[in-house]
Amino acid sequence: MANLRLENLSKRFSRRVWGVKKMDLLVNDKEFLVLLGPSGCGKTTTLRLVAGLEEATTGSIYIDDVDVTDFPPRKRDISMVFQSYAVWPHMRVYDNIAFALRFKKLSSDEIDRIVREVADMVKISNLLKRFPDQLSGGQRQRVALARALAVKPKIFLLDEPLSNLDAKLRVVMRTELKAIHQQTQATSIFVTHDQSEAMSMADRIVIMRDGEIVQIGSPDDVYFKSADVFVAGFIGTPPTNFFEVEVERTGGLVVLKNPFFTLRLDEKRSRLLDGYTKQKLTLGVRPEDIVITKRGEGLFDERVLVVEPQGSQQIVALKLDDKIVKLVSPRIPRVEPGESVSIAFNYERLHFFDIDTGRRV
Amino acid sequence: MKREVKRGIFRAAKTTTLYILVTGVAMIILFPIYFLVTMSFMSDFEMYNEWPLPLLPSFTMHFKIEKSDKGYLLYIYNRMDKKYLDVLNTDDREYMTSFIKRKTNCPISREKLNSILAEVDRGKTVEFKLRKNIVLNYSLFFRLKQDAWPALVRSIYTALATIGISLIIGGMGGYAFARYVFRGKNILKLSVLFVRMFPAVATAIPAAIILGNMGLYDRPIGLSFIYSIGSIGLTIWITASIFMSIPVELEEAAQIFGTSRLGAFWHVTMPLALPGLAACAMYAFIGSWNEYAQAIILTQFNPTFPVVVFEYVLGANGMEHLATAGGMILAIPAVIFYLFIRRYILRMWGGVRV
Numbered sequence: 010m011a012n013l014r015l016e017n018l019s020k021r022f023s024r025r026v027w028g029v030k031k032m033d034l035l036v037n038d039k040e041f042l043v044l045l046g047p048s049g050c051g052k053t054t055t056l057r058l059v060a061g062l063e064e065a066t067t068g069s070i071y072i073d074d075v076d077v078t079d080f081p082p083r084k085r086d087i088s089m090v091f092q093s094y095a096v097w098p099h100m101r102v103y104d105n106i107a108f109a110l111r112f113k114k115l116s117s118d119e120i121d122r123i124v125r126e127v128a129d130m131v132k133i134s135n136l137l138k139r140f141p142d143q144l145s146g147g148q149r150q151r152v153a154l155a156r157a158l159a160v161k162p163k164i165f166l167l168d169e170p171l172s173n174l175d176a177k178l179r180v181v182m183r184t185e186l187k188a189i190h191q192q193t194q195a196t197s198i199f200v201t202h203d204q205s206e207a208m209s210m211a212d213r214i215v216i217m218r219d220g221e222i223v224q225i226g227s228p229d230d231v232y233f234k235s236a237d238v239f240v241a242g243f244i245g246t247p248p249t250n251f252f253e254v255e256v257e258r259t260g261g262l263v264v265l266k267n268p269f270f271t272l273r274l275d276e277k278r279s280r281l282l283d284g285y286t287k288q289k290l291t292l293g294v295r296p297e298d299i300v301i302t303k304r305g306e307g308l309f310d311e312r313v314l315v316v317e318p319q320g321s322q323q324i325v326a327l328k329l330d331d332k333i334v335k336l337v338s339p340r341i342p343r344v345e346p347g348e349s350v351s352i353a354f355n356y357e358r359l360h361f362f363d364i365d366t367g368r369r370v
Numbered sequence: 371m372k373r374e375v376k377r378g379i380f381r382a383a384k385t386t387t388l389y390i391l392v393t394g395v396a397m398i399i400l401f402p403i404y405f406l407v408t409m410s411f412m413s414d415f416e417m418y419n420e421w422p423l424p425l426l427p428s429f430t431m432h433f434k435i436e437k438s439d440k441g442y443l444l445y446i447y448n449r450m451d452k453k454y455l456d457v458l459n460t461d462d463r464e465y466m467t468s469f470i471k472r473k474t475n476c477p478i479s480r481e482k483l484n485s486i487l488a489e490v491d492r493g494k495t496v497e498f499k500l501r502k503n504i505v506l507n508y509s510l511f512f513r514l515k516q517d518a519w520p521a522l523v524r525s526i527y528t529a530l531a532t533i534g535i536s537l538i539i540g541g542m543g544g545y546a547f548a549r550y551v552f553r554g555k556n557i558l559k560l561s562v563l564f565v566r567m568f569p570a571v572a573t574a575i576p577a578a579i580i581l582g583n584m585g586l587y588d589r590p591i592g593l594s595f596i597y598s599i600g601s602i603g604l605t606i607w608i609t610a611s612i613f614m615s616i617p618v619e620l621e622e623a624a625q626i627f628g629t630s631r632l633g634a635f636w637h638v639t640m641p642l643a644l645p646g647l648a649a650c651a652m653y654a655f656i657g658s659w660n661e662y663a664q665a666i667i668l669t670q671f672n673p674t675f676p677v678v679v680f681e682y683v684l685g686a687n688g689m690e691h692l693a694t695a696g697g698m699i700l701a702i703p704a705v706i707f708y709l710f711i712r713r714y715i716l717r718m719w720g721g722v723r724v
Contacts, residue, residue: 062622082626089626095619099641108637112628160627 010073011163011196012038013059018068019220020054028054030220032068036164036198041190043211044200047243051220052200056166059198060089072163083112088157089166092173094149096141096156102128103137106156127155130189147178154186158193165197171206183209204244208232216240233358238367241293241360247324247335250299252292253364256285265292269329270308272354282361285370293360296324299336300353301344307351316344327352409694411504413475415457417691420450431474431502435486436495442466442487446474463487475507476500507695511682514692518678524590525659525675526703531594532601532658533651539598540605540650545635547606548613559610562603570600574667581668588670596664601654608653612646613639648714655711659704675700 013036020028029051036042044052057063059070061082069078077085088109097105103124110120128134131151141149150170157165167186171179187210190197201207207214208228216223216231216239224236235241241249254265254272263279265272272292274282282290301307314333317324318340325344327334336352344350361370409417411427432447434454441461445454458469463483470478478500489496512518546552547559577596578587586592616639624634640647662676669677679696682689 060626062625081630082622083628083630087626089623091619091623093617093619095617095623097620097623097638099638108624109627156627 010038012036012073013164013196013198014071014074015055015059016069016071018055018058018070019066020051020058020063021066027220028063029058032220032222034215034222034225036196038196039194041187041197041199041210041212043207043214044198044217045204045207045211045214045243046202046217046223048202049219050217052202052215052217053168054220055217056089056168056198056200059164060087060166061085086163087166088160088162089168090150090153090157090170092169094146094153094170094173096149096152098141100140101137102133102139102141102144102152105141105152106137106159108156109160123159124155127158130158130192131155131185147174147182150174150182154189158189161193161195163196165193165195167197167199169201170199171201172203179206186210205246208244216243234369235293235360236369238291238293238362241295241362245295247296247337249293249295249360250334250336251362252294254290254292256282256288256290265290267292269311270352272308274359275356278356278359282370285361285363287364289364290370291362291364291367293362294354295358295360296335296337298355298358299334300355301325301336301338302351302353304351307353310349310351313344313346313348313350316346325350406694406697409691410507410698412691413473413502413506414689414691415446415474416449419446419455420448422450424449427502427504429502429504430499431476432497432499433470434495434497435490437490437493442490444470470500474500474502475504476502507692508699511692511695511699514689515678515681517673518675518696521673521675521678522699522703524672525700528590528594528597528674529655529658529703529707531591532597533654535594535598536601536605536654537647537651540602541609541647543602543606544609545613545639547610549618559607562606565603566600570661571663571667574664577664578668587668588672590672590674593665593668593674594658596668597658597661598654601650601657604653605650608646608650609643612643616642645715648711652708652711652715655704655707659707660700 013034015032015034018032018034019030022028032055044055046052054063058065061077061080065078069076071077072085072087097108100108106124106127107120110123115123124137125134128137131154133148133151133155136144136148136152141152144152150173153170170186171182174182183206199207199210211228213225213227214231215225216236218239224231224240226234226236231240231244235244235249238251242251252267254267257264257266261279262276263274263282265274304310311327311329313325314328315326317326319337321340322337323340323344325336325338327336327350338344362368363370405423408425408427409423412424413427413431415431416424416427428449432454434445434447436443436445438459440459442459443456444458444460444466445456447453448455457473458466460466463480467478467480467483470476486496486498543562547555574596581587581589581592581596584592586595620638620642621631621634624638625631629637660676662674662680665674665677666680673681675696679693679700682693682696
């Protein structure tokens with residue numbers, strides 16, 4: 010069993026700068042949790058607090074219900090993969106991996122067995138005798154990975170480990186990491202700013218901003234049920250399109266009005282806005298939920314600004330006043346810039362957000 | 371003249387001038403060392419009576435004895451003047467034996483002298499040559515001053531203590547400057563270098579008073595404290611930049627994988643900083659080993675070796691040839707130290723590329 014609990018955790022850097030603010034989080038056993046957010050949101054600080062490399066200002070950290078808040082890193086039964094790999098250059102790959110094991114008073118046979126086992130897992134068995142400066146970046150990263158796996162920790166921490174790799178290798182390593190996680194079943198916390206990385210790897214995603222948690226949920230949760238405008242705009246490529254609309258109620262049904270279109274909601278969807286009393290609303294629609302329909306059947310017509318072919322799909326950009334709206338449609342039928350198209354929204358996938366707070370309604 | 375030819379001559383002239391210049395500089399550096407070596411093998415007679423100084427010490431000396439009014443007249447052959455020089459006129463055979471040994475480093479047995487003098491008595495003028503004990507200067511150095519060998523030990527002790535103090539305190543200081551942010555950091559960093567600006571001899575006298583108050587006057591450990599003052603500053607500067615070049619992540623990783631902060635320093639930072647630390651050790655050693663100005667002031671009955679060498683040079687009865695022998699002896703541990711430390715300075719872990 011290896012679960013992690015953060016209670017009221019915060020970290021202050023100076024009188025006005027709080028890296029992490031009053032955070033509560035529960036990470037389940039065997040879970041692959043991703044901390045996602047823009048730079049400076051506090052995700053790396055949170056990871057370092059869990060690792061013991063930063064001292065908490067308030068709050069507690071529990072690993073398997075043991076209060077480790079005052080423990081130094083080596084007593085917490087964790088391991089970490091750094092963004093810069095932090096592989097020790099003066100030791101061979103074998104010794105890098107065996108470093109932690111030597112402190113555990115294992116026999117050298119046992120150490121050898123474990124080192125070869127993890128080296129096999131990350132496919133660097135033929136590199137054990139080399140020094141890190143004789144390896145490529147990707148190989149060094151695998152060494153860092155093997156080193157962390159060898160310890161068989163309760164919690165596995167990864168600080169943007171794929172950020173320094175080239176794009177192709179990054180995608181390959183994503184799958185490999187996921188496979189390793191399935192094999193080892195280790196509770197893992199993964200920090201990244203790349204939302205596609207988070208979506209593809211996480212069991213649950215924790216979206217952070219300015220030191221606070223904005224939403225916790227599965228990839229589906231944060232994608233289809235984004236908690237607020239920030240999450241909806243952060244997750245998904247191309248990002249969600251937002252429209253400021255006026256709310257009108259006529260006879261129990263809601264009508265959303267906007268200089269470009271008038272959207273009549275059916276009963277089911279109108280009921281979603283029952284408690285909403287404000288005049289205006291932020292409507293969010295994802296690009297794949299905007300469709301090109303036959304002429305005259307859509308909500309509105311508009312001129313195509315730019316088309317970005319993406320293989321079997323195309324991203325079509327429209328200009329509404331000074332805002333760009335993007336939609337994704339199959340490449341066939343092809344759309345040309347300058348063409349006038351009819352646009353409709355998928356009613357099943359409309360997202361309503363409070364005009365002031367941005368939170369989901 | 372064609373331009374090609376002109377350029378060729380010009381280049382040849384440039385190269386020749388360069389070689390002459392370099393050779394000249396090399397000679398200026400090498401000749402004193404050469405003379406140091408040769409003088410340490412020369413006897414009193416060669417040093418003071420043979421002028422200009424011969425380029426090579428001799429292995430044999432030539433003598434002549436003839437009958438004189440006081441007894442016997444002893445001549446020694448001067449290589450430079452190319453003639454015999456009369457040096458002693460006496461009857462005392464004991465005195466003559468010791469005189470020959472003292473003046474020319476050539477031991478002569480009483481029997482041999484007696485047989486020679488017997489021949490002189492018969493009216494002949496005897497010319498003979500003796501084998502010189504080429505390394506006599508070295509044993510004389512230690513025999514004439516009983517304190518020489520303990521002084522050498524004291525020098526080694528002082529040097530090691532200076533290295534130890536400088537590396538430990540300076541290393542800790544450098545680490546603090548590299549890893550931590552604190553008030554007054556910039557001013558402090560400049561000021562540690564500031565202490566080296568003072569002339570050593572000027573500060574030695576107040577230093578003597580301070581050491582006396584501490585009870586450390588005339589003790590090697592006190593001397594190494596004073597030597598460490600300058601070394602610590604330099605060590606802090608060098609180690610600060612060395613430690614800054616070692617990424618913190620390496621130490622953090624070590625802490626996660628089983629060490630304490632101190633353990634991380636020992637297992638990760640220090641091995642990577644070893645070339646820099648070795649360079650600092652070398653500076654500390656150099657600052658302490660050859661130093662005699664402060665040592666003269668700060669020691670009295672327990673001098674270090676350079677002081678003893680210097681004592682041979684002092685005064686009208688200075689025996690420089692013994693001093694040069696001492697100089698050679700002084701050089702030996704320095705060479706040994708250098709050969710030892712060289713391995714660490716040249717040791718590279720393939721660079722710290724993360």
